[in-house]
Amino acid sequence: MPQLTDKAVSEESRPDETGPDETRPDRAGTWMTPEAYGASRAALWTGAVVLVTDPDGRVLVQSVDYRSDRLLPGGAVDAGEAPCAAAARELREELGVDGRYPRGLAVDWIPADTPGFPPGMRFPGEILFVYDGGTWTPDRIDSVRLPDQEVTGIQFAEPADLPALMDAGDARRALSALRARVNGSGTALLEDGRPTVPTALDRLGVLRTRRIPQHGAWHAGPVPARLPVRDHAGWLFAPDGRVLLLIARASGAAHLPPPSAGPTTGAVPLGYRYGDQGAHVRTAARLTALPPATDPAYARLLATPEQVRELSDWGPAGADELAAVHTARTRLCLPAPTRTPPTELPDPGTRW
Structure with missing residues (x-):
């Protein structure tokens, strides 16, 4: 990180704007004003979603009135809001379910050139947190109450069916987060839905085909x-x-x-x-x-x-x-x- 200075530093004490000040050993290094440093930083959106399964290991996805594919419950993090607080708020607003979701399964970097965003939106890229919503019992599932607008329905999908139901990047992220939950080794770091350090389950593509039911x-x-x-x-x-x-x-x-x-x-x-x-x-x-x-x-x-x-x-x-x-x-x-x-x-x- 560059060292910061302010406009009170005189030209005499900083003779060379392009390099370190050799006359001031205490100020050696790369110097930027707070304004310049702030302008140099990348601006990204922040979002939070929650991965929930039923007792059979199927993943909760929801239908919404503004797009045709399915989504994990969740949404945008408001200004000044912690991501885990946003996850809890979104599930309360979208599904009528109260809860806390402190355990992270994945953090995904979504690049600005991701397809599907309208040009007018000027999508800058996003950091998206995936939290573990756990396994919901039938009683908890029955307690879901949908709002009057936005969310039109929910379903529990076989993991292998997620690529057919969701946007490709959303499905990659959900499956990577589900494998991270099975692994139990902490939060996975993703780039566009792909783990930066794939585990054996990731390398072998586990859960990409339908599991064989044995319900006897x-x-x-x-x-x-x-x-x-x-x-x-x-x-x-x-x-x-x-x-x-x-x-x-x-x-x-x-x-x-x-x-x-x-x-x-x-x-x-x-x-x-x-x-x-x-x-x-x-x-x-x-x-x-x-x-x-x-x-x-x-x-x-x-x-x-x-x-x-x-x-x-x-x-x-x-x-x-x-x-x-x-x-x-x-x-x-x-x-x-x-x-x-x-x-x-x-x-x-x-x-x-």
Whole structure:
């Protein structure tokens, strides 16, 4: 930042306007008047939006009467207003819901040449804060009351559907913020919706395709012999309590691995969910090693059980399965893992 002076500094004490004053060691450096410095600074708009999900991991978007695409709830930060206060005010005005949203998910720099702004608006660029609105219960969703003007409706959208519903930059920002929430590592810095330091979830484009719904009821224990088995997946634990997760590189889809993904100990039948086409069986076990990757179509990550659930569409029974997973983890004498960004494992594998 340049050092500031004022008009009281005389020409005699500043003989060279273009460089430092060699006659005044205490004034060495780049000098600007407050007026010149203020004029040199970039002027940007400031906005605040809130990312809200329902219990199935779908994102709240709203329809407005002044544009055809959907938006996250939120809007402009007023002069002298803190961004998190603006977020709370906007949700109160737009949805009739009171709340506080102190946790930031992302801060996005939107360039001045972004398409879609009318020339007469003279859009200077914007810094937009994305706050975490959390997961809303059905009762909280039912409490939404729309204003007489501006907001005409709300819906909860599958994350992969956001690019079809929203402006391209808005959709990138929403998905980046949602991945930042899953990562749990703090606020992501974005430029035009893209993370400046992409995580594994960003690099692999997780949530860009629709999650496969598995909404059958959860049943503990082995599958009865009379039921057909549709697939068999494993909750395979590393020593730190995280589990192995597969990400399809072509689609970004997240899958639990088969129980045979690596050598294990202590394998137990965890339970199953039953749908129209058969049982989805789950086994829990402790990984002792991970062999070299044999299928380049999949990336192998370690994630917490909660992150696996957030990247899946399991319906209300997902909470029951998650509880069973943690019971199995305790029986295997493994720690409860700390939420950190999912870690991509090396192709040569590893041994614990």
